[in-house]
Amino acid sequence: MNVSQNKSDLSQQTIWMLAVRDNRDRQAFAALFDHFAPRLKGFIMRSGTSSERAEEIVQDVMLTIWRKAATFDPHRAQVSGWIYQIARNRQIDILRKENRPLPEELKEEPGQEPDASQLLALQQEADKLKQALAKLSDEQREMIEKAYLGELTHQEISTQSGLPLGTIKSRIRLGLDRLRYELKDLQE
Amino acid sequence: MSKIVHHIPEDMLAAYAAGTLPHGFAVVVAAHVSLCPDCRAALEAHHAAGGVLLESAGSVSVSDRLKADLLSRLDEPFTPEPVYERCGAYPGPVVQALKGRAPRWKSLGMGVRQDILSNDAESSVRLLYIPGGQAVPDHSHHGLELTLVLQGSFHDETGRFGVGDLEIADDTLEHTPIADEGEPCICLAATDAPLRFRALVPRLLQPFFRI
Numbered sequence: 001m002n003v004s005q006n007k008s009d010l011s012q013q014t015i016w017m018l019a020v021r022d023n024r025d026r027q028a029f030a031a032l033f034d035h036f037a038p039r040l041k042g043f044i045m046r047s048g049t050s051s052e053r054a055e056e057i058v059q060d061v062m063l064t065i066w067r068k069a070a071t072f073d074p075h076r077a078q079v080s081g082w083i084y085q086i087a088r089n090r091q092i093d094i095l096r097k098e099n100r101p102l103p104e105e106l107k108e109e110p111g112q113e114p115d116a117s118q119l120l121a122l123q124q125e126a127d128k129l130k131q132a133l134a135k136l137s138d139e140q141r142e143m144i145e146k147a148y149l150g151e152l153t154h155q156e157i158s159t160q161s162g163l164p165l166g167t168i169k170s171r172i173r174l175g176l177d178r179l180r181y182e183l184k185d186l187q188e
Numbered sequence: 189m190s191k192i193v194h195h196i197p198e199d200m201l202a203a204y205a206a207g208t209l210p211h212g213f214a215v216v217v218a219a220h221v222s223l224c225p226d227c228r229a230a231l232e233a234h235h236a237a238g239g240v241l242l243e244s245a246g247s248v249s250v251s252d253r254l255k256a257d258l259l260s261r262l263d264e265p266f267t268p269e270p271v272y273e274r275c276g277a278y279p280g281p282v283v284q285a286l287k288g289r290a291p292r293w294k295s296l297g298m299g300v301r302q303d304i305l306s307n308d309a310e311s312s313v314r315l316l317y318i319p320g321g322q323a324v325p326d327h328s329h330h331g332l333e334l335t336l337v338l339q340g341s342f343h344d345e346t347g348r349f350g351v352g353d354l355e356i357a358d359d360t361l362e363h364t365p366i367a368d369e370g371e372p373c374i375c376l377a378a379t380d381a382p383l384r385f386r387a388l389v390p391r392l393l394q395p396f397f398r399i
Contacts, residue, residue: 026259033255038247045248055250059258066262076232080239085205088238092207099269100207101214103221103228104280130240145245147202148238154203154213 009120013079021069032079033062040087046149057094061087071105075118078126088150192224192352201227205234212311212378216334216354218281219376222274223352277339277351277374282315291315298322313378318342318367330381333357335365340373342366 010018013035019028037058044054064086072082092100136144143160146152152160196204196217203209204217221227272280272288285305293301299319306313318324320340334356341350344363349355357363367373 026262029262030255030259033258036242037250037254039242039245041250042246042248043242046245051248054248055254058250059254059261062258063261067266067268078236078239080243081232081236082239084238084242085235087242088205088207096211099284101211101218101281101284103218103231104274105271106228126236126240129236130244133237133240133244144237145241148206148234148241150206150208152203152206153208154200154210157203157208158197158199 009116009123010074011079011123014074014119014123017069017072017079017082018074020066021072024069029066032065036080036083037062040083043087043149044091046145047151057087057091060094061090064090075115075122078123081126084148091150192226192350194347194349194353194355195224196220196227196230196354197356198230201231202234205231205238210311210378210380211306211308212313213332213334213380215281215285215305215313216336216376216378219279219338220336220352220354222279222281279338282338282376285313291317293317300324311378311380313376316373316375316377318365318373318375320367320370320372323364323366330359331379332381333377333379336376338374338376340371341368342373342375343368 013032016025016028016032016035019025020032040058040061041051041054044057045051049057061083065083068086072079077085089100089102133141133144143152147157147160200209200213200217204214207214209217221231270284272284274280275283278286282305286303291303293303295301299322301317302314304312304314315338316324316335318340324342334354335349336354337349337351339351341348341353342365343349344355344365346355346361346363348368355365
């Protein structure tokens with residue numbers, strides 16, 4: 001994997017996650033835990049969950065990350081986005097006591113070479129998205145957080161005129177054009 | 189497959205990513221995303237946005253034993269979640285909703301058939317089978333209805349819908365979907381309220397058919 005040549009350009013979280021995925025590296029996993037567990041706990045408690053219950057969910061989410069590490073693809077997702085998705089899935093599965101409907105997994109071509117430039121392009125887009133979100137007004141940011149934390153129903157999201165979903169979409173879609181072509185190749 | 193032209197609106201994708209869509213709608217969104225690279229990319233954009241918020245969210249310190257507990261559990265045996273593959277016209281999430289079985293069609297008359305996959309207080313989702321050239325009884329909606337074409341195609345007052353296309357109908361739309369001539373049209377349809385049929389007899393039968 002030619003990622004090693006460009007390791008200095010990758011985010012620390014991506015390096016840890018790849019070490020977990022490829023080498024089942026427990027130290028790297030512990031580092032991921034130190035970084036994400038307190039954030040996950042804060043995220044989960046925002047919706048009124050008790051501290052104790054939130055820790056149970058954090059443990060469940062972290063264990064799922066360890067077990068599903070093989071499905072992490074740095075060409076398609078930042079570690080934080082991948083973990084966000086797992087956390088939402090696990091919270092809903094636990095709440096509903098049944099598996100949430102998920103899209104089919106894409107099948108990678110066997111032996112497909114990782115593309116370091118694609119990897120970095122995605123990371124740069126995520127950084128730009130971060131900057132775009134940082135520029136929102138407090139009110140807009142609050143709304144966006146509520147939407148992604150699952151505190152707004154679909155009806156509320158569709159009627160919230162202050163919700164800059166378009167910003168998110170146009171921001172990340174610029175960078176996702178290439179990704180989209182890659183996905184098409186995989187699906188057709 | 190002809191190109192998908194009717195997609196999932198952005199607010200609905202965001203709600204799906206956040207997990208706040210009623211179950212029936214979530215099945216339809218997951219099925220559409222399985223067929224549509226554009227919406228998959230858009231969904232992954234929403235995950236990225238959620239990730240950025242997670243990164244910048246306020247941290248709450250975790251108890252000391254949590255990490256030790258977790259690390260001691262890494263080697264525990266576990267059963268991986270089942271993976272549902274596409275089966276003919278049915279995308280993975282539909283196969284999941286069918287629990288791996290073949291559809292059990294029940295007649296609604298005039299060759300139209302349905303199989304109710306789930307029905308809870310918030311939403312219901314079902315498969316519809318409409319012979320080529322056949323119309324679905326004229327109906328309007330209490331709430332929101334999502335219809336995803338899995339096989340064949342249909343048209344109504346608002347346009348034509350082929351495989352992978354999603355029609356979104358709300359209270360204001362009164363429409364008569366008609367399957368195009370040719371192979372039967374199979375759709376995945378979800379509502380957040382019971383359908384209302386305008387013809388008297390179907391309305392009387394509604395409680396029996398649960399539609």
